[in-house]
Every structure is written in structure tokens, then in C-alpha cells.
Amino acid sequence: MxxxxxxxxxxxxxxxxxxxxxxxxxxxxxxxxxxxxxxxxxxxxxxxxxxxxxxxxxxxxxxxxxxxxxxxxxxxxxxxxxxxxxxxxxxxxxENIEINEEAKVVSPYMTTQGRFERTYRWDKILDEMEDKYELPRGILKGLAMRESYGDPLRLNAIGDGGAGLFMFQPRTAKAYGLKVHGTSDRSSADKAHGIELKELVKKYNYDYGELAVIDERFHVRKSAEAAAKYLRDDFKRYGSWDKALSAYNQGKPAPNASETKHVKSVRYYQKYYNERDKKDHKYSTQKTNTKSKAKRQRKR
CATH class of the missing domain: 1.10.150 (DNA polymerase; domain 1)
Known part of the structure; x- marks a missing residue:
């Protein structure tokens, strides 16, 4: 016994x-x-x-x-x-959300105004990154409006493994210093990783605090800096912001980059954001460094 x-x-x-x-x-x-x-x-x-x-x-x-x-x-x-x-x-x-408390999200999700309102929550961070990496005014904001509707917890609609404010794929995210959940190392569509991400956000009930630590593609500041670096590098490589935007979308710039749907959309949202940011007193942007602002305008 x-x-x-x-x-x-x-x-x-x-x-x-x-x-x-x-x-x-x-x-x-x-x-x-x-x-x-x-x-x-x-x-x-x-x-x-x-x-x-x-x-x-x-x-x-x-x-x-x-x-x-x-x-x-x-x-x-x-x-x-x-x-x-x-x-x-x-x-x-x-502690690192740094949300713009003045921004009110009241418009429908799919509308241009809805995209603007959600993206404007991160105006301070996006302004900072555009200044730091000398990007054209509003281009990073237009990209966020196009890629994720300004939603940092959004997953790619077709479940290909893209995630976050700028829809980074795993390999690209890692190349720019972001921590990525799971083992995927694809720079193109990865359906299995997409399923894994869906399970992840459901598990944590879309909790930004949890998800931004587990996968930094969901982290607004870190993903914004990675996207800014990515655009800057592609601009240096291809010599054109439209080509840089096209390469961001498909790996290499299209021959007619300026005429592609992606680039046209980003440019449209960029213009919309800048106009609202300038004209509407509810969305008055923070003042940026004059020297950096002048550089960005020359490069447009």
C-alpha cells in the first residue's frame, strides 16, 4: 500500500x-x-x-x-x-498608445471620413515619424487610411497574414525590427498565419494592451516607425514616392506606379487628410518643424 x-x-x-x-x-x-x-x-x-x-x-x-x-x-x-x-x-x-484625445470617431467604418477619424487618433505619432524620416506631409497617414482604415488591430480582409495599422507581413515586419507572433517568415500571403492571427485577437478580445506586446505590428508607434523607414528606403531605392508606395504594396513598383489603384488611393487619402487637418478646427494638427516640413514639401 x-x-x-x-x-x-x-x-x-x-x-x-x-x-x-x-x-x-x-x-x-x-x-x-x-x-x-x-x-x-x-x-x-x-x-x-x-x-x-x-x-x-x-x-x-x-x-x-x-x-x-x-x-x-x-x-x-x-x-x-x-x-x-x-x-x-x-x-x-x-503607456505607449499616445492617442489624440480630441479625435472623435463617429463616422461609419468604411467611409473616407471614418478612415480619417480613426487615423487622426495617432496624428502626433504619425507627424513625428514623417518629420523624422523626411516623408511628404500626410503620406504615412494616407497609407494607414488605405491599409487598415486607421485601425491598429485590423487584420487583412482576405486573411493572408497581414496585420496592424500598416498591414505588415511577417518577414518584412521582422526586417524592420518588429516582434511577430508565431513562426511565419513569409513576405507574401500566408493563410495559416492569417488563421493564427484571427485566433490570437479573439483570444485576447481585441485588447490593444495585450496584443501590442505579443505582436508589434499592432503597436502604433513601432509599426508607424517601421512603415516610415520602409517608405524612406524604397524612395531612396526607386527615386519616386509613387514607386515607393507601389513597392510597399507589391514588393516591386509597377511600371505605371502612379496609375495603380493602391497609389491613387493613398494619394487621395493623403490629400483628404491634409485638407481636413488644415481646414477643420476640430482637427488642427500639431505644428511641425518648419525645416522638416519644407523638405517634405519639396520632395512631393
């Missing part, structure tokens, strides 16, 4: 260790995940059985009470540890 008891205790220890390493917190707790919950239940069952077979009859009740107390202590320690870790991850991303 004692041998059987030792076997059960040993099994409970193995399961407990497996749970600790799989959940990455100090102990198991029912409810963290299905896998963790099942392992926790079996751990407690084996622990109780082990104590039952090891103990004398008159001590069995006391031992079971002690085991229950130990199990409860594990749960009490594990739950706060898990929540603290979760809160830290969320706080790290939320």
Missing part, C-alpha cells in the same frame, strides 16, 4: 512540475487554461490518493485536510502571480 502511495505522490509531483512550466507561473490554478485545469485536477487526485495510501487509518482525515490546505495555498499564490504578470504586459503597451 505504501508503494502505491509513493507512486501516486510521485505522479502528482510530475504533473505539478509540468503545469508550472507550461503555465510559466508558480503553480497550477484551475481556470488559467483548459490544459492547466485538467493537469491541476489530476495533480490533486493523485496527491490525495498518495496521502491516503501512505497514511495510517487514524491519520487519513488529518492528511487530507493538510493536502487540501496545500492545494488551496498553491491557488492563492498562483492567481495573483498570473494576474500581476498579465497587468504588467498590458500596462507596458498602454
Amino acid at each position: 505504501k508503494i502505491l502511495g509513493l507512486i501516486f505522490v510521485f505522479l502528482s509531483m510530475i504533473l505539478s512540475l509540468a503545469n508550472i512550466f507550461s503555465v510559466k507561473i508558480t503553480g497550477a490554478i484551475i481556470g488559467v487554461s483548459v490544459k492547466s485545469s485538467l493537469i491541476t485536477i489530476f495533480t490533486l487526485v493523485f496527491l490525495f490518493l498518495g496521502i491516503f495510501f501512505l497514511g495510517n487509518l487514524e491519520r487519513k482525515v488529518d492528511n487530507l485536510v493538510k493536502a487540501a490546505a496545500i492545494a488551496g495555498s498553491i491557488g492563492i499564490v498562483a492567481a495573483p502571480a498570473y494576474n500581476i504578470r498579465k497587468d504588467k504586459l498590458k500596462k507596458r503597451a498602454e
